[in-house]
Amino acid sequence: MSFTVHNILAAIADDEERFTTILNLPEGKSRWTPDSANRRVGRQVVKPVTPQEKVSAIHSLAKDDGVAGRVTGDLLRRPEVVAQVKDEDKVRVVEELTREDQVAAKSAQFSHHDDFISATGNIDTGVLLPRNPRSRCRTT
Incomplete structure (x- = not known):
């Protein structure tokens, strides 16, 4: 396991829980990745997969009001988006x-x-x- 993954999982304060987490790979995976470790500790991932991860990524990119305004205007021009x-x-x-x-x-x-x-x-x-x-x- 990489130092990056160990560093991310170090956010789990309880030693026993952290070591149990390290030994039990994410479901369907053959190893820990930085994204799977970030998911485990509740941090934002680099490559969002779930709808909630994608929404969180958009929110972090649109923290600047100018960016948020432009993106909102662009999205509201799409009838399929407005319908939702x-x-x-x-x-x-x-x-x-x-x-x-x-x-x-x-x-x-x-x-x-x-x-x-x-x-x-x-x-x-x-x-x-x-x-x-x-x-x-x-x-x-």
Whole structure:
């Protein structure tokens, strides 16, 4: 076992538990890896596998507000992503964004559902879709 893995597993304070852990390999593995050791002690892994590990990795990468804002904007342009957002989170975002005068003014332009549909080309989800299905550019 590598020094790196020993160093990671040293986070297990109880000696008996640590040595038992070292002797019992992770399920389905022939040796300890730094990621399996990090999983065992509850730390972030280098190569996330589970959905929760991936979410944690994204959160750590988006600690900077500028990065988080850009990633959020990029993700909200994907209808399949927006469809997965809970309704209460959508409402919270709308409430937060309409506190800004410029956003509230634009939102007021689409206060009638028919106006919104004609401007966005979208009937069901309220997601802005490109007018040309082959285009990757967004229209407002």
